[in-house]
Amino acid sequence: MKRPSFKTQAFVLRFINYGESDLIVTFFTREFGKLRGIAKGARRSRKRFSNAIEPFSHSILLFSRRGEGGLAIIESCDVINHYPGIRSDLEKTMTASYMIDLVDHFTAEGKKSAGIFQLLDDFLKLLEMGNSVEETARFFELRLLRLSGYEPVFERCVICNTPLSEINTAFFDTTKGGIKCLPCGRGGQNCIPVSTGTLKILLMGKQIETNRIHRLVLSETALKESRDIFRHFIRHILGREPKSLRVLDEIRKMI
Ligand SMILES: [Zn+2]
Incomplete structure (x- = not known):
């Protein structure tokens, strides 16, 4: 047959x-x-x-x-x-490799996910055309987490529900997958300090249409803090660090 x-x-x-x-x-x-x-x-x-x-x-x-x-x-x-524009640039190539590595980790064989497919399609195009390589990677992580059911909570303290607008000092708790205010997060294990400015721009990145995402430019501080948050949170979810991330670290040291 x-x-x-x-x-x-x-x-x-x-x-x-x-x-x-x-x-x-x-x-x-x-x-x-x-x-x-x-x-x-x-x-x-x-x-x-x-x-x-x-x-x-x-x-x-x-x-x-x-x-x-x-x-x-x-x-x-x-x-x-x-994607010739990605392949001609080492940092973009390694970032795209990291993105597909994440998709591989967050999807199961035979399980359709049109949302994640569209996300990868959109973000490879963004990476191909734009110059904000790190921002593209961070917003990709954020949206992939959301589509996979692990949306990080940045809007309020996950313990006492204090809204972000009333929080001055925040921490991201990787085991809770969300932020904590100072009284709830002080001295806590797995808590990464994060400025409210970084959280606000990440929140914008959650909502904004994909074709306008290149307008969001992260400061050095926001880049460092968001890199730390996602790295630790994704490692917590997967139980290990994606291999491609280590390669990307090496490449960044060279640039
Ligand atoms: Zn709290």
């Missing part, structure tokens, strides 16, 4: 060599969520997949498979966007 074929948009998350000439590729697709497939002969003939199998490449994927959950057979993969 012939296997049914499917067509979907997809981003390449990662791939490994298999046998002498094949690749096992993990995609994040619009219609099928995360999907693993075998690209037969992909290493022998790059032409066959026209270099579509590169990390974070956006393409139209044609695949077949017997039943859900099995390894798909990749029939073809045609590039929609290869």
